[in-house]
């Protein structure tokens with residue numbers, strides 16, 4: 001949450017910062033601000049609202065300066081308003097800072113500073129940090145860098161931080177703990193940002209700052225040390241980024257683009273991993289840890305939101321093909337229990353962003369208890385991908401829409417490949433069946449292409465139900481996580497209340513909600529639970545509920561019973577079941593658009609949840 005960007009070099013900083021903030025806006029859009037240093041003097045502009053509001057607000061004011069920092073906020077401490085917007089200035093104006101994260105002990109620090117004569121304008125934890133840095137700088141007679149270092153040693157919590165000191169205006173100080181920060185290295189110019197998107201047109205050389213590291217950037221160079229002042233030798237990496245991936249490419253919203261990208265993104269997920277000639281799967285990222293995976297007593301999958309739903313799909317896939325018992329846990333709950341785990345367990349952390357604070361904390365718990373920890377991440381170089389022992393990238397490309405779509409299908413596909421890879425290695429899958437399953441995997445993108453052709457009929461259906469205040473989503477077996485995912489998609493972007501339930505559980509409570517105004521979306525594909533789902537549909541119909549059924553092409557039974565059907569091509573296994581998520585993504589999208597909602601930036605949300 002919150003996006004930060006900074007620049008130091010010979011170019012004008014403003015265009016880099018403002019464009020960078022637009023690319024980081026998915027991380028939070030409650031307020032935005034920029035500080036520019038021109039002729040050693042700072043100019044700060046900040047305002048409640050989006051980056052476009054900030055641009056209008058700055059208007060014709062001075063945008064000069066070759067050093068600057070910018071921030072887009074997802075509010076934690078203090079309501080979104082102009083005063084709580086970043087950058088924050090210390091009381092005597094010597095430090096200007098932007099921050100992504102939470103300073104947990106801010107109120108204790110604040111009280112101490114108040115006793116020492118400090119007063120505060122905002123309600124934020126960040127202003128407290130700015131003042132703490134200034135207090136140490138003034139009373140400790142230390143350099144700005146040392147003041148930041150000492151201040152951070154007093155801080156509990158998470159930070160991605162950029163600091164300007166008006167008395168040392170030729171440097172930019174950056175630090176991180178638990179919140180992401182990447183440094184872009186140009187020719188006598190440097191960039192910092194929460195991810196690399198703000199500077200990809202300027203450089204492809206990056207350094208991912210490690211936890212509790214502090215970097216000092218000047219036009220002369222970069223120096224990185226730990227908070228404890230130990231020298232760090234930065235590892236410069238090259239990033240491979242396709243600029244088109246972060247543009248809308250003719251689509252009205254990123255979410256729609258990302259839904260339609262799925263045939264391509266899933267082919268990218270499989271590329272280089274499935275040998276079509278020999279019908280084999282090879283997951284290079286797992287090779288070094290295969291003995292431990294094959295001997296695992298249990299697999300525990302952790303994640304949040306959509307990634308947790310993918311984990312539930314993984315449970316079906318792993319238990320069916322790898323024959324290893326699986327538990328799926330919300331990362332946010334797992335970390336606060338005292339889970340019984342040991343070195344015979346394998347923990348798989350799933351995360352699109354690779355930065356989710358709860359998932360990162362769950363990884364720490366699992367590591368401390370000796371489990372092998374694997375990651376399934378989309379963002380290359382993200383914190384989770386670096387914290388885990390091994391893993392598999394989803395390679396779905398950047399996902400900008402806050403509602404996750406292509407990352408979900410890629411996560412499930414990776415889980416399917418893992419389950420088959422392990423299942424085959426353990427001789428649980430017969431060769432003929434293995435080939436059939438791989439064929440099914442390969443056919444998923446093509447089948448999704450078919451589903452996408454039906455988007456117009458989904459849009460028409462959305463028109464009919466856009467004003468329904470509630471929705472119920474039902475599914476059995478591996479369709480239950482898809483029902484949960486469908487309900488989450490609808491509620492997060494259209495603000496319609498929606499619940500997902502295992503279809504058979506409906507009679508234990510939710511059936512009381514059904515009347516002639518309740519749309520019930522049922523995933524009713526032809527598998528072993530088909531007859532049972534037909535019964536569940538009858539139960540809803542008997543209470544006059546409106547059935548929207550996702551069925552396989554050519555279904556004649558449910559088509560006659562349902563009020564509306566959305567067809568998906570036939571498939572044979574749980575791997576193909578993934579396809580049923582596509583009409584649900586489209587339905588949520590069109591309903592939200594018809595309701596006039598901001599689909600890519602839904603209220604109160606942020607793409608990457610880096611706070612607990």
Ligand code: AGP
Nearest residue numbers: 305306307351352353356403404
């Ligand atoms: C999905 O549409 C959500 N916006 C959200 O639930 C998300 O999946 C969750 O915050 C986890 O994020 P991650 O995959 O980046 O860890």
